Amino acid sequence: MNIATNVSLPAQGSDALGIEKLPTDFYVCENHYRSELENVFSKCWLMVGRETDLAKSGDFFTYKIDALSVSIIVVRGKDGIIRAFRNACTHRGTKIVTEERGRLRGGMICPYHGWAFGLDGDLLNVPDEETFGCLDKDNEGLHTVSLDKWGGFIFINLDPHPQWSLKEYLAPLGEDLIKYVGDEQWTWSFGWKSRVKSNWKSPVDAQVEGYHITYGHRRTISRNVTAETTRPYINPGSIGVPGGHHLFRPEKLGEQTPIGLLAARYGATSLYAEPEKEFAANNFDQLAFSQHPRWILDGYLLFPNTVLFVQKGQLFIQRTLPLSPHECLWEVDFYHSEKPQKFGEKFNHEQGRIQIRDVLSEDLKIVEGIQENYRSGAIKEMNLSRQEVIIRAYYHSIRQFVEEGSSR
Ligand code: FES
Ligand SMILES: [Fe+2]
Known part of the structure; x- marks a missing residue:
């Protein structure tokens, strides 16, 4: 194929935002x-990886923002849904996952006292549960983090109620x-x-x-x-x-x-x-x-x-x-x-x-x-x-x- 050399290119840049230093x-x-x-x-929405990084149920990766002391687990559930959670046990705050990526078999077990969480974040089992005075297991699941997907990319947002949907946020990129x-x-x-x-x-x-x-x-x-x-x-x-x-x-x-x-x-x-x-x-x-x-x-x-x-x-x-x-x-x-x-x-x-x-x-x-x-x-x-x-x-x-x- 011969390359066309007479095709004009669009203008470079603009002064629309000013010219000052x-x-x-x-x-x-x-x-x-x-x-x-x-x-x-x-x-803001932060891109953390791609759906293909989590091909199978139980596949996970952790995403850290050290400057905010934030650690997040992004994991594909048994139902195929990808979710994000704070990497923090609701018992006393231990980091549940320490690896950067891998595959969890069935769920997550806290390494400190063994609280067990499902891939959907639900708290499933508490050793010696009867020794806790009033533990409502239904309300002690892992804390979820806002997550959405665009074009196969996974985004998270630390704001529990993001100001914009991911679609609104990335609107100029278009459907194609x-x-x-x-x-x-x-x-x-x-x-x-x-x-x-x-x-x-x-x-x-x-x-x-x-x-x-x-x-x-x-x-x-x-x-x-x-x-x-x-x-x-x-x-x-x-x-x-x-x-x-x-x-x-x-x-x-x-x-x-x-x-x-x-x-x-x-x-x-x-x-x-x-x-x-x-x-x-x-x-x-x-x-x-x-x-x-x-x-x-x-x-x-x-x-x-x-x-x-x-x-x-x-x-x-x-x-x-x-x-x-x-x-x-x-x-x-x-x-x-x-x-x-x-x-x-x-x-x-x-x-x-x-x-x-x-x-x-x-x-x-x-x-x-x-x-x-x-x-x-x-x-x-x-x-x-x-x-x-x-x-x-x-x-x-x-x-x-x-x-x-x-x-x-
Ligand atoms: S801090 Fe996780 S089980 Fe105790
Ligand atoms: Fe460069």
């Missing part, structure tokens, strides 16, 4: 950080995208976690603008993905999706690494994919530019802490969790629609994994340096281009949550 204190201020924990992380990402074929391939010495928002900032690619990634992907090929947009009325971007191949591909070129023959996980590897994605109508001959991926900022990249055959998810104003946990997960079978496909996946590891290392090194300069007071305001409009939208969303929270 933004203060950097919201990356370092202790009070602001505490307000974010209280008004953002305790109120749900169909595409909701396909049960997507299964987890690999991922990792890093502790990063930066504010939790900074790694997100690095994933929602393409301005830095040309220079910041000059040793890795910039030959084939440039600032010019990233088209950011904002969703001004949205609560849960402040903005996103579309990534395109440049009109002229730059020099390519031999290994990247070789891997691109066997799949689309690599950004080095050649034009003749162009694909028409099934059920991809809602991804606005999927039919564009130079389209590579769509990226979405899911407020507050998730970046979702959707490609043909690959979902690339990055999440951040605060540990302090100056440190965060950065989680990366890849899901693929088809398990690589042949050697070439496995090689393609491996090359994609190594490439993204190197690219993210470049990002994380930079954001750690930024944190030091914000913390020392060397830089009190930041300048943002139109290419970086999503960072401005992100800032506005956070400020809105924090201000509304403090006026309550």
Whole structure:
């Protein structure tokens, strides 16, 4: 297939949210950080995994927000329903599950005194029950946490009565995208976690603008993905999706690494994919530019802490969790629609994994340096281009949550 080079791309960014400098204190201020924990992380829908992570009854994973001392069990019940509970025994508060993931056989038994809970959270058995004066077992089940699903993703909300339904929250993403990402074929391939010495928002900032690619990634992907090929947009009325971007191949591909070129023959996980590897994605109508001959991926900022990249055959998810104003946990997960079978496909996946590891290392090194300069007071305001409009939208969303929270 010949790539069309005369197809116009949409305009980059906008000035709709203003052009003024933004203060950097919201990356370092202790009070602001505490307000974010209280008004953002305790109120917003947080993506915690995918339904396919819990394939069978009893499959569970735990989700921790250390900054809030929160631990949650997400588990699939005997009835197939996925539920979330506080990982806290209602006897005296012991953590019932200590592993990160696994399969529970029939229920959960507290390791301290042996209270037994069903996969639906009900309290089933209390050793020496008669020694408790007036125990109402029916009201002593595990405490539930709000949970909902979108496109095969599981979200939780620490607010027992979330202000918005998940559907309202993610409305700009549209129904067709749900169909595409909701396909049960997507299964987890690999991922990792890093502790990063930066504010939790900074790694997100690095994933929602393409301005830095040309220079910041000059040793890795910039030959084939440039600032010019990233088209950011904002969703001004949205609560849960402040903005996103579309990534395109440049009109002229730059020099390519031999290994990247070789891997691109066997799949689309690599950004080095050649034009003749162009694909028409099934059920991809809602991804606005999927039919564009130079389209590579769509990226979405899911407020507050998730970046979702959707490609043909690959979902690339990055999440951040605060540990302090100056440190965060950065989680990366890849899901693929088809398990690589042949050697070439496995090689393609491996090359994609190594490439993204190197690219993210470049990002994380930079954001750690930024944190030091914000913390020392060397830089009190930041300048943002139109290419970086999503960072401005992100800032506005956070400020809105924090201000509304403090006026309550
Ligand atoms: S704290 Fe769980 S059984 Fe005692
Ligand atoms: Fe980057």
